[in-house]
Amino acid sequence: MTSFVTLAGVYSTPDLDGERSRDQDLMTTSRALDQFLSSVEKRAFKIAQLGLRNDDDALDAVQDSMMKLVQSYASRAVDEWRPLFYRILANRIRDMQRRRTVRGRIMAWLPVRDAEDDQESDPMAQVPSHDPGPAKRLELDEAIGVLETAVAELPPRQQQAFLLRNFEGLDVGETASAMGCSEGSVKTHYFRALENLRAKLGEVF
Amino acid sequence: MTESFEKRTQEVLEESAGRLDGRTRSRLTQARHAALAQLPNPARNWWRSYVPAGAAAAMAVLAVVIWSGPPSGTLPMAGVSPVEDMELLSDAEAPDFVADGDDLEFYEWAAGEVES
Numbered sequence: 001m002t003s004f005v006t007l008a009g010v011y012s013t014p015d016l017d018g019e020r021s022r023d024q025d026l027m028t029t030s031r032a033l034d035q036f037l038s039s040v041e042k043r044a045f046k047i048a049q050l051g052l053r054n055d056d057d058a059l060d061a062v063q064d065s066m067m068k069l070v071q072s073y074a075s076r077a078v079d080e081w082r083p084l085f086y087r088i089l090a091n092r093i094r095d096m097q098r099r100r101t102v103r104g105r106i107m108a109w110l111p112v113r114d115a116e117d118d119q120e121s122d123p124m125a126q127v128p129s130h131d132p133g134p135a136k137r138l139e140l141d142e143a144i145g146v147l148e149t150a151v152a153e154l155p156p157r158q159q160q161a162f163l164l165r166n167f168e169g170l171d172v173g174e175t176a177s178a179m180g181c182s183e184g185s186v187k188t189h190y191f192r193a194l195e196n197l198r199a200k201l202g203e204v205f
Numbered sequence: 206m207t208e209s210f211e212k213r214t215q216e217v218l219e220e221s222a223g224r225l226d227g228r229t230r231s232r233l234t235q236a237r238h239a240a241l242a243q244l245p246n247p248a249r250n251w252w253r254s255y256v257p258a259g260a261a262a263a264m265a266v267l268a269v270v271i272w273s274g275p276p277s278g279t280l281p282m283a284g285v286s287p288v289e290d291m292e293l294l295s296d297a298e299a300p301d302f303v304a305d306g307d308d309l310e311f312y313e314w315a316a317g318e319v320e321s
Contacts, residue, residue, distance in 0.1 A: 030244050037240065041233040042222040055229065063236035070240040144221045147214060166211055167218045198210055205213050 029074055036081050037066055040168070044089055047163045050152045051093040052100075061096055065089040083170065086178035090160055097156070143205070150200045154193055157181075161189035162197070 041062060048058035065088040073084050151159060157179070164175045165186070175190075176183045198205075225233075 026245060030241060033244075034237065034241055037237045038234075041237060042225055042230075043218075045225065045229065045233060046218065046222045059229065059232050059236065062233065063239065066236055066240035067243065070243050074244065140217070140220050143217045144224075147217050148221065151218075163218075166215050194207065194211070197214065201214075205210055 032078055033070060033074060033081075036078070036085075037069075040082070040085060041066075043168050044085070047086075047167065048089060048093055050148060050163065051156070051159060052096055053152055057096055057100075061089060061092045064092050068092075082168075083174040083177040086164055086168065086170065086174075087180060090178060090180075094156070146201060147197075147205075150197050153200075154196055157185075157189045158193035158196065161186050162193035165190050 044062045044065065045058055048061040049055060052058050052061065065085060068088045069081065069085050073081065076084065151162065154162065160179055161175060164170045164178055165172070170178060172183045172186050175186045179186060179189075
C-alpha cells in the first residue's frame with residue numbers, strides 16, 4: 001500500500017497542478033476580457049464611426065483594436081485595458097484616415113463610381129434597437145444628427161479628447177494615455193472641443 | 206452651463222450608441238468572439254486534469270485484486286463434489302474402457318441397440 005501511495009503522490013505532478021491553475025487563470029481572463037469588450041464595443045464603434053464616417057471602416061477599426069488588445073495586452077492588469085484599447089483604436093482610426101486621404105488622391109484621377117452599387121441589402125440592418133416613442137424619437141433623432149455632425153467636423157485631436165472624456169468617461173490621465181499626449185494637452189483639446197461644439201450647437205442644446 | 210451642456214451631449218451620444226442596428230450589433234459581437242478566440246482554449250485539455258485521479262483509481266483496483274488472492278469461486282460442478290469424483294475413479298467395479306479395448310465393439314453394438 002505504501003508503494004501505491006508513493007506512486008500516486010509522484011503521479012500528481014506539480015506540472016499538471018500548474019497547468020490546471022493556468023487553465024483557470026485563462027478562463028478568468030477570457031471572461032474578464034469578454035465583459036470588458038462588450039462594455040466598450042458600442043461606444044468604441046460610435047467613436048470610430050464619427051472619426052471615419054463609414055460604418056464598415058468603423059467596424060473594421062473596432063475589430064482590429066479588439067484583436068490587438070487580446071493578442072498583446074490580455075495579460076496586463078484589467079484597469080489598464082480601457083486606456084490601452086482606446087490608444088489602439090485611436091491609432092487605428094488615424095491610420096485609416098491617412099490611408100483614405102492617400103486613396104482619395106489616387107481615386108480623384110479615376111472615374112467616379114456610385115458607392116450604392118457596392119451596398120448589399122442586409123435584413124439585419126433593418127432591425128431597430130429600441131423605440132422610445134415617435135415624438136421623443138424625432139427629437140432625439142434631430143439631436144443625434146446635429147451633434148454627430150458637429151463632432152465629426154471637429155479637428156481630430158479635439159474630437160478624440162471630447163469623445164474619450166465626455167462619451168467614454170475616461171479621466172484626464174487615462175485620456176492622455178489613450179491619446180499619447182500630456183494631461184495638459186488633453187485639457188486644452190477638450191476645452192477647445194467644447195467651445196467649438198457650443199458655438200455650433202448652442203441654440204439646439 | 207458647461208456641465209449641463211456636457212451632460213446633454215453625453216446623453217445624446219449614449220442614446221445614439223444604444224440605437225445601433227441589429228447588423229452592427231451582430232458584427233460587434235462577432236468581432237469580440239473572433240478576438241477572444243485568439244486565447245488558448247483551456248477546455249481542449251480538460252481531460253488532462255482527470256488523468257491522475259484515473260490512474261489512482263486503476264492502481265487501487267489493481268491492489269485490491271492482487272491482495273484478495275486467487276479467485277475463490279471456480280464454478281462448482283453441478284451437484285458433484287471432488288470427493289465423489291475420487292470415489293468414482295477409484296471404484297474397482299467401474300467399467301474400464303481403456304483396459305477392456307476388446308469389448309469396444311460390444312459397447313458400440315449396445316449403444317446402437319439403445320438408440321434404436
